[in-house]
Amino acid sequence: MEELKPRVKELAKKYAEDILTDRRHIHANPELSFEEYKTAEYVANRLKSFGLTPQEKVANTGLTVLIEGKNPESKTVALRADMDALPITEANDVPYKSTNEGVMHACGHDVHTSSLLGTARILSEMTDSFEGTLKLIFQPGEEKIPGGASLMIKDGVLKALKHTPAPKSIIGQHVMPFLPVGTIGFREGLYMASADEIYITVKGKGGHGAMPEKIIDPVLISSHIMVALQQIISRNCDPKMPSVLSFGKVEAKGATNIIPDVVKIAGTFRTYDEAWRAEAHKRMKKMGEGIAEAMGATCDFDIHVGYPHLKNHPALTQRMRQAAETYMGKENVVNLDLWMAAEDFAYYSQEVDACFYRLGTRNEAKGIVSSVHTPTFDIDEDALEIGAGLMSWLALNELKG
Amino acid sequence: MNLKDKVKELAQKYSNEVLSDRRYLHAHPELSFQEHNTAKFVANKLKSIGLTPIENIAGTGITALIEGKKPESKTVALRADMDALPIVEQNDVPYKSTNEGVMHACGHDVHTSSLLGTARILNDLRGHFEGTFKLIFQPGEEMSPGGASLMIKENVLKANLNKAAPRSIYAQHVAPFIEVGKVGFKPGPVLASCDDIYITVKGAGGHAGTPHEVVDTILIASQIVVSLQQIVSRNIPPHIPAVLSFGKIVGEGSTNIIPAEVKIEGTFRTFDEEWRKKAHENIVRLAKATAQGMGGDCEIEIEIGYPYLNNAIDFTERSMVYAQEFLGKDKVELLPNVIMGSEDFAFYSHHIDACFYTLGVKNEAKNITDGLHTPRFDIDEGAVEIGVGLMTWMGLCELKQL
Structure with missing residues (x-):
């Protein structure tokens, strides 16, 4: 040789x-x-x-x-x-x-x-x-x-x-x-990590910011979802398994006094285990949809599955x-x-x-x-x-x- | 003929002119602080009546005195x-x-x-009242x-030209939620204070795959939006109506890029000036601490808007009686609730006794039901004669009893 x-x-x-x-x-x-x-x-x-x-x-x-x-x-x-x-x-x-x-x-x-x-x-x-x-x-x-x-x-x-x-x-x-x-x-x-793109659309009911009783606030609900989803990493994932969930884009196009009907969030989920990856997808979707439902809204939780x-x-x-x-x-x-x-x-x-x-x-x-x-x-x-x-x-x- | 019937008769007499004024003004609207043509129109009308308006107050504002006896x-x-x-009108x-x-x-x-x-x-009734309007x-x-x-x-609430300072002030507002022919009153607080809140969260942007190298502005902004709800639920006394809403978030990264900055915009409304100030302090403290606790920081700008509008209780209760005399008991409603909207008449209400009442303009049969600030808002013009007569009558009654 x-x-x-x-x-x-x-x-x-x-x-x-x-x-x-x-x-x-x-x-x-x-x-x-x-x-x-x-x-x-x-x-x-x-x-x-x-x-x-x-x-x-x-x-x-x-x-x-x-x-x-x-x-x-x-x-x-x-x-x-x-x-x-x-x-x-x-x-x-x-x-x-x-x-x-x-x-x-x-x-x-x-x-x-x-x-x-x-x-x-x-x-x-x-x-x-x-x-x-x-x-x-x-x-x-x-x-x-x-x-x-x-x-x-x-x-x-x-x-x-x-x-x-x-x-x-x-x-x-x-x-x-x-x-x-x-x-x-x-x-x-x-x-190198698997990478999946996450697109969440929280659908509430927009209206005047001064009338919370008449609206379903997708701005607040999407904030709750982004905060809560971090526990997928900190509480659901095996601590030895590298995982990251990041949201880089939020679109809430109301104004100081107008709550929009819809808020869109985009992020990425990356990890190193295919079984955990599939499980995390299920948990994220369930948590996002559950929080939205619990707060009176709905959410489309769309995961674009990327490379393993x-x-x-x-x-x-x-x-x-x-x-x-x-x-x-x-x-x-x-x-x-x-x-x-x-x-x-x-x-x-x-x-x-x-x-x-x-x-x-x-x-x-x-x-x-x-x-x-x-x-x-x-x-x-x-x-x-x-x-x-x-x-x-x-x-x-x-x-x- | 008694004074009430005289007022009604004159209101009817002038109703065509008032309607024509209304339609002219409606067809020639001007934005806030640019009411040059409107002010000129108003001043000319006042002069044509025989009054001497003071013009150009605060730019385009006008006052005019109508003097009775003494x-x-x-x-x-x-x-x-x-x-x-x-x-854009539709x-x-x-x-x-x-x-x-x-x-x-x-x-x-x-x-x-x-x-x-x-x-x-x-002006026609100068001989029938004592005092000045x-x-x-x-x-x-x-506009703020x-x-x-x-x-x-500019001192419109002060004494001038040897006249006494006003002790009470009236204003009306059209109400598309009340049938034409009816009016609404609410003694005490009626409209909220309104402050705009602008928060800029600052962190360290970067690749979404390296959370240890970024300070995540999106997550901090989310935490702030969530945690600030406790200003309303945990800080303000439960008997004071308060609302904190965020309607806009701008976080312009992408699926895999954390932005260095996220902007949040909202509104805070309540009915107590002391708690309003405390809430501002609490909002700043909680948002700053949340951001700093997560390794970032934030800038908070609170644009102070109008205070809450307080209808003087005795004055407003008296005025309801005047209105019942003029329109009939069944035409005067007690508004059941405060409204979380805001109105700059509130400023007057923190200086002197104020009464802000609502003039019904809705007519479902004529399909006039659209809300304020919508492109299809309009009124049943039958309300105009009622508005003219009622304010005249209540002014006369109030001047008499002062």
């Missing part, structure tokens, strides 16, 4: 320039979730140019491609990238700035996709060096419910295909502007971490904290052994420090060669292990 | 308000507002034209700080 490392590094270096070109092309031509037509076409053409045969139009704009080594039927490992961009107007002044005004790769999916293209090219030149099959997944719509991952799974990407068996494990990476370029982060077990929590398979993640230490040097591999944001890679992690790791992209000296989902997000592009090489190396290790 | 002996004040509301009537977006939806056109009618009658046409009843408070600052 060790003997393959120089080869991977050599190929990563050799194709670094092309990966950079791919990244910049994709960055300059971003497309919104589930509208990644040109991106998918670009990816397909690149894969074909490497001599590969992509399967297109999976979940509409998704693609998969197999890279078969020796004994391709023995084992499959999946590698995943996401392709969609965000509805943000780019504020960076760079040659590869978005040419699609109002849309921007502000979450690094351009990096994930170009990096996986690099990995495809490296591995397609090493097919006589490994046994088994690599299945590359380029998915649409990570940023939008129901999540491209869930649709790709529905279309069978985690199942056996032709003579290649179903993937036993899947690896994905994500840019991390809080980690310096050249470093990689791992976390075993629970990593993302769990990194402990043994797989340990193996990947050790392999990364070999490739990067021990000092460049760090532990990650829980991250309460959500990511649709979580769907894969509910189905097969999964490892989602972080690629450092920060460079304070170059002023590259902005967070993902901001109009000034960018990466230190040195991360591209590392990303493509490392994922190749991890895939080879996992096929062997 | 004019310096005693004074009774009669008050009308002149401003309209920012409402009535299809010949006298519909010609000032788009402004409407006499609170009957001040009726109050003003009615007082002009009363002025005509009293002071007519007050005030601006801006609908209230035209009444400004008129009082």
Whole structure:
């Protein structure tokens, strides 16, 4: 195995320039979730140019491609990238700035996709060096419910295909502007939260603020509901289970002396256990509806179920971490904290052994420090060669292990 | 002919003029403190009667004296308000507002034209009473700080031109909940004080997934709205009517973003000046402590509005008797309850004896039932002659008995 490392590094270096070109092309031509037509076409053409045969139009704009080594039927490992961009107007002044005004790769999916293209090219030149099959997944719509991952799974990407068996494990990476370029982060077990959006509409009876006996006050009732629902976290949830319930928006459009008919509240619920998550949904709904009813009103308690929590398979993640230490040097591999944001890679992690790791992209000296989902997000592009090489190396290790 | 019949006869005689004044005012409404054309109209009418109005009091206000025999002996004040509301009229009537977006939806056109009618009658009856009537046409009843408070600052309740300071003051208000032909009285407290409350909750905004890094303004605002209810249920003596309502909350984050600031707006109304002040202190203390106890803070602004309106008990009870004499016993109602609305006539009621009564304008048969401050508010115009005659009669009776 060790003997393959120089080869991977050599190929990563050799194709670094092309990966950079791919990244910049994709960055300059971003497309919104589930509208990644040109991106998918670009990816397909690149894969074909490497001599590969992509399967297109999976979940509409998704693609998969197999890279078969020796004994391709023995084992499959999946590698995943996401392709969609965000509805943000780019504020960076760079040659590869978005040419699609109002849309921007502000979450690094351009990096994930170009990096996986690099990995495809490296591995397609090493097919006589490994046994088994690599299945590359380029998915649409990570940023939008129901999540491209869930649709790709529905279309069978985690199942056996032709003579290649179903993937036993899947690896994905994500840019991390809080980690310096050249470093990689791992976390075993629970990593990212499930995220559900909560929309509550409290319906009372509006009227004059001076006549409380004639109205049913949705302003007061919604306040009671928001206060009471906090006990879902403090009194119903196992204290060892990270959970958060936040309301960020309240719309009560009356006036000092006019009580409105309706108050709308919007929030988010995040946690790390699917059974508790389902139970919490039931309890929140019951509590909200019960309080509204007890106070003479009704409430529509609408939960938009989002992504599940993302769990990194402990043994797989340990193996990947050790392999990364070999490739990067021990000092460049760090532990990650829980991250309460959500990511649709979580769907894969509910189905097969999964490892989602972080690629450092920060460079304070170059002023590259902005967070993902901001109009000034960018990466230190040195991360591209590392990303493509490392994922190749991890895939080879996992096929062997 | 006795005086009562004379008043009735004159009220009838002038009813067409009063109606025409009312319709002119209704068709030409002006917003609070902008009643320039209305004031000019009123002043010209008063002059045409032969009176000498004092104009430009508190901007657009007017007073006029009508002197009987021994004019310096005693004074009774009669008050009308002149401003309209920012409402688009939806009535299809010949006298519909010609000032788009402004409407006499609170009957001040009726109050003003009615007082002009009363002025005509009293002027005709100068030889029949001793003392002086002071007519007050005030601006801006609908807008803080209230035209009444400004008129009082301009000394309308003080002695002037060798006349005595008014000892009592009358005002009427149209009531769409009372049948035309009837009037309503309530001795003692009748309308509430009204203060606007503006609270800005300040915390630390941020991502909804990191509660340990934010100070949650939405939750603090909710706690404040919930806990402030105890001002009414636990702090104020249960026999004092009080209400605290919040009608507006602005928390403009999103499902996953906690905003740094949330604004709450409400109204506090009650019937006791001492408890009103204490409630203000308690609201500030409780809201601040709640916010600070949760790691945030809040700014509270209480815009002090009108005080509660207190009808002097003896004066109002006497006036009910005057009204019964004039209209018949069955036409005078005792209003059963206080009303939580508010009215700047309240300012006068904290200086001198005041009587604020309601003039029925409802007519279900004619489908005239819409509430005040609605775009379809109107009156049965039969009420105008009654309003003119009744205020004249009660003024004469009160001046006599002082």
